[in-house]
Amino acid sequence: MKSTGSLLAALAVIAAAVLGLQTYAPFGTTAAVGIAMGAGSIAAMGVVLVLAARPPMIERLFGGLDQMYAVHKWLGIAALALMIGHNTIEPDLEGVVRETQAGEFAADLGEIALNGFIGLLLISWIKRIPFTRIELPWPIWRFSHRFTGLLFAVAAYHQLTIDKPAGIDGTLDLYLNALSLAGLAAWLFTQFVAPFLRPRNFVLDRVDRHGAVAEVTLRPQGRAMRWQPGQFAFVSATGAGMGEPHPFTIASAPAADGSLRLGIKALGGWTRRLPERLAPGQRLRVDGPYGRFVFRKRVQRQVWLAGGIGITPFLAWAEALTDTDRQDIALVWAVTKRDEAFAADRLAAIAARHPGLSVHIVASAEDGRLTAERLAGLVSFALRDAELFYCGPTGLRDAIVSGLKAMGQKPRRVHSEAFELR
Ligand SMILES: Cc1cc2nc3c(=O)[nH]c(=O)nc-3n(C[C@H](O)[C@H](O)[C@H](O)COP(=O)(O)OP(=O)(O)OC[C@H]3O[C@@H](n4cnc5c(N)ncnc54)[C@H](O)[C@@H]3O)c2cc1C
Numbered sequence: 001m002k003s004t005g006s007l008l009a010a011l012a013v014i015a016a017a018v019l020g021l022q023t024y025a026p027f028g029t030t031a032a033v034g035i036a037m038g039a040g041s042i043a044a045m046g047v048v049l050v051l052a053a054r055p056p057m058i059e060r061l062f063g064g065l066d067q068m069y070a071v072h073k074w075l076g077i078a079a080l081a082l083m084i085g086h087n088t089i090e091p092d093l094e095g096v097v098r099e100t101q102a103g104e105f106a107a108d109l110g111e112i113a114l115n116g117f118i119g120l121l122l123i124s125w126i127k128r129i130p131f132t133r134i135e136l137p138w139p140i141w142r143f144s145h146r147f148t149g150l151l152f153a154v155a156a157y158h159q160l161t162i163d164k165p166a167g168i169d170g171t172l173d174l175y176l177n178a179l180s181l182a183g184l185a186a187w188l189f190t191q192f193v194a195p196f197l198r199p200r201n202f203v204l205d206r207v208d209r210h211g212a213v214a215e216v217t218l219r220p221q222g223r224a225m226r227w228q229p230g231q232f233a234f235v236s237a238t239g240a241g242m243g244e245p246h247p248f249t250i251a252s253a254p255a256a257d258g259s260l261r262l263g264i265k266a267l268g269g270w271t272r273r274l275p276e277r278l279a280p281g282q283r284l285r286v287d288g289p290y291g292r293f294v295f296r297k298r299v300q301r302q303v304w305l306a307g308g309i310g311i312t313p314f315l316a317w318a319e320a321l322t323d324t325d326r327q328d329i330a331l332v333w334a335v336t337k338r339d340e341a342f343a344a345d346r347l348a349a350i351a352a353r354h355p356g357l358s359v360h361i362v363a364s365a366e367d368g369r370l371t372a373e374r375l376a377g378l379v380s381f382a383l384r385d386a387e388l389f390y391c392g393p394t395g396l397r398d399a400i401v402s403g404l405k406a407m408g409q410k411p412r413r414v415h416s417e418a419f420e421l422r
Contacts (some may be wrong), residue, residue, distance in 0.1 A: 307392020372403025
């Protein structure tokens, strides 16, 4: 299921390229290849915009929003590469098409779209300025990203009105027009409809501070949200000057009254402002749930490994355990200092009720770094018989997984959640 989405997205692009090749083959290889690249680029951009609209049904085909965004990103890069190829080869149809003024205008527009896309995609792609530690601020990245749809409209207009040979098969045009319409409709929905339609109203019940982490409890007002433990939502508080939606895992099990808790670590501008700006009674908007990092009941032996604030999905999983859950679960929480383990007592209380769950907190400043050997020593079953669920910095995951591999204890499967969407 997880790769179905990627496969369908790739097929949509390949179909456009094949149709392009087929339709323009009679006009020579160069023209056919050039058109195939242009057609593939339009198709890729159409799909990119559809994915950006986060359709819930489609998210399932990708195994989660983070995976879907990863495909969105690579497809965007592929679209740009194909567009550059199309522009470089420049299908020469002189003498074959009847040149019109509208067609020439369309050709100029194609150039504008290309240059705009190069600029936008470079901004989108480069998260950090090369050879420096300077990260592009998220709001700038996001603001620039909003213009993708406008440039796509220009590219779609280019393909619609560019001069074409008379009498060619219209299937390619039909296909590209359908994808262009879908992409543009998705972009309009993302920019102008979804922000009003999707988020639900919540009110802040309480804020508990634990050093750099603020635990906030929200109560629904009106339409409650249903979620599975481990899913996340985009949260914003326009009234408090925090209107930019930010993603956070819902760190509590679903409750009958729809209340939810978030554990938010102060990492940047928005998250640092939050404790001062939010007071009980503050209205917030919550858009979700998203994500597929959910508890797998069928897996008998599980290691839940959290790095720092990566504990939040496991807090929800642990809270949601019922008496019928008889899995063997070792939850290992790696923190720097023991007092950063803000939910240690809560987890200990849950473990006391569930004999299958054991909780281990490893504080690197006091106990040394968590290594694969130490992890294997903490877990009461062989890791090679278990599945590893990871949430935290990718460096820790990679070190642990390669260490376990070297020990012959490679887990059956590794599932991980990236707190990263671009
Ligand atoms: C699926 C998911 C679940 C998450 N769950 C939690 C959680 O439970 N607890 C927690 O403390 N943090 C969580 N995060 C991380 C949290 O979203 C970021 O720390 C927060 O958005 C940083 O915003 P900032 O403005 O304070 O910092 P900045 O310095 O502006 O951003 C730091 C980094 O956070 C990311 N980011 C910033 N703004 C956004 C945005 N609007 N949308 C998406 N990403 C953004 C970017 O990668 C950026 O480089 C999660 C992230 C994701 C993707």
